[in-house]
Amino acid sequence: MKKVMHLLAAATMMFSCNQTPKQIQDNAATTDHADRKQEASQTAKTFNIADIPVSTADLGDFPFFTLPEGLKEQNKPLQKKFDICFFPMNGTMTPVEGRLYKTNVTAKPGEEFSQRFFEKSMEDYLTSVGAVKTYDGEITNEEYDRYNKQDPNKGGEGDIGYTGEQIKFYVIRSKDKGNIYVQFSANNAAGKLNVLQEELFQQTIKKVTADDIAKDLTEKGKSILYINFNLDKSTISADGKSVVDEIAEALKKNSALNIAIEGHTDNTGEASHNKRLSNDRANAVLNALTTNGIDKSRLSEKGFGAERPLVANDSEDNKAKNRRVELVKIN
Known part of the structure; x- marks a missing residue:
């Protein structure tokens, strides 16, 4: 038995001696890599x-x-x-x-x-x-x-x-x-x-109500709304129409309230296109309100494009904040 062991040891030494330094280094690196992966796997299994x-x-x-x-x-x-x-x-x-x-x-x-x-x-x-x-x-x-x-x-x-x-x-x-x-x-x-x-997710989206709009117009003189339109168009989307309904309800509750409807965009694209698009969208809101029974004499509209940003157009989140409709109270 001892003779066999000596023969195996001698063979191992001969194999090592015949290897180049780089082969020895690569073998050591491979062994170390395998050991680290095995250690990681064993550690991972214990996590709770x-x-x-x-x-x-x-x-x-x-x-x-x-x-x-x-x-x-x-x-x-x-x-x-x-x-x-x-x-x-x-x-x-x-x-x-x-x-x-x-x-x-x-x-x-x-x-x-x-x-x-x-x-x-x-x-x-x-x-x-x-x-x-x-x-x-x-x-x-x-x-x-x-x-x-x-x-x-x-x-x-x-x-x-x-x-x-x-x-x-x-x-x-x-x-x-x-x-x-x-x-x-x-x-x-x-x-x-x-x-x-x-942290658990906290929902912050809520429905815009007529009371919210009326309160903003009374206390702040303006109400900032995010009315959804079809992409790059002035067609009001289905959920956007529900916001327009709330605007109409606020105006019906206070017949002395007159408003200017202002359209705004972010700075993506040509300025002339944004100006025209914002004006068309403001006009679309005005027409929807008149269809909803609001006298046109109580309303005016104008588009400002990207001329009056709420925040810098330096991120997608900020650009989304700038794509808005503002209702401004007219005395």
Whole structure:
């Protein structure tokens, strides 16, 4: 038996000696990669939010902690009051909704980025406030292909969750702040960080009523409405007509109320086209009101195109706010 063992050991040594340094390095890297994937898989299987101890640490305000000294946000971070982020739960990139912060991390001028410093700083701080590491590994090609098109922020600022990317994922069950999910990754050049405070969706859409319109006109002198029209046309959509009905009801309740109907657009497209479109839409609202029994002498209309934005036209959300109809009280 000893003779057989010696022969096997000798064969192993001969094989190793016949390998080039690069082959030895590649074999070691392959073994290390497989070990890390196995470790990640074993870690992922243990994840259950109910098993995370509740932390009583004072976490402060969202996003709850600063970057390590000498590091900064590379660009303007992605910050949303309510959005979705995918985290590697049970080995699967799983969506969680809530308040979201995502950023790329780089060194400040005059400093050098250290992967170890970034990771060690994050790990030690998170552990100190009661966070529990629930994943430390990579996702598979199959998993990336499965989920990536579901992520509305894929490819954006601070995006984490690519094949071959080492993801460290922590969870905090805070007594005061609820469930907080933190994931980060890094290489020798830079890092990425995601923080999400889990929150339930709160519906904010409500029906515009005649009383709301009348109150705005009385107290503010104007009422800002979002009446839906067919795309790039002045035809009022079905749900837009319900808003016009409420305007008519408000005017019927107060026969002394006269209004100017003003149409507004965002700055997309040619200014002359936007001006004409906004005027046509204001006129469409006026005609709908007269059809609804409102005397035309109480109404006037005008389109302003993109000349009077409510907010800067620097995002799709802001552009949507600028595409509006305003009712202005005429004394």
